[in-house]
Amino acid sequence: MKRRTFLATAAGLSTVSLAGCIGSSLSASQYDVGMETNAFRPEQYTVEVGDAVVWGNSGSRPHTVTAFQDGLPEGASYFASGGYDSQQAADDAWPNGGGIQPGETYEHVFEVAGTYNYYCIPHLRGGMVGSITVEE
Ligand SMILES: [Cu+2]
Numbered sequence: 419m420k421r422r423t424f425l426a427t428a429a430g431l432s433t434v435s436l437a438g439c440i441g442s443s444l445s446a447s448q449y450d451v452g453m454e455t456n457a458f459r460p461e462q463y464t465v466e467v468g469d470a471v472v473w474g475n476s477g478s479r480p481h482t483v484t485a486f487q488d489g490l491p492e493g494a495s496y497f498a499s500g501g502y503d504s505q506q507a508a509d510d511a512w513p514n515g516g517g518i519q520p521g522e523t524y525e526h527v528f529e530v531a532g533t534y535n536y537y538c539i540p541h542l543r544g545g546m547v548g549s550i551t552v553e554e
Pocket residue numbers: 456457480481482538539540541546
């Protein structure tokens with residue numbers, strides 16, 4: 419019993435010290451598109467059909483990857499961090515769901531060619547938008 423308590427406390431302490439670090443522990447090799455203050459970097463990214471894109475929160479605040487439903491390529495499936503199947507559902511869930519925390523990643527595999535526009539729910543007004551181009 420005592421040991422469990424000690425371990426739980428130690429885990430709590432290490433979480434606090436990590437949160438105190440500047441930035442996240444992600445390295446640029448762990449993701450394709452970074453998420454920083456009010457920006458996806460790079461804002462435009464190109465892959466081929468069947469490729470996965472990995473977004474990584476390299477900043478210090480939670481972000482989302484949320485597709486704009488309008489203009490999705492025909493036959494493409496909707497995508498959003500948190501796994502929502504519509505833009506409305508993703509918007510409704512925020513801020514209780516869909517967040518990608520600093521140091522976390524989100525991945526989506528693109529099966530249909532075309533251009534996909536997406537945004538970050540809390541930072542849309544700050545201009546945090548991006549696009550993925552999927553080539554045949
Ligand atoms: Cu954001």
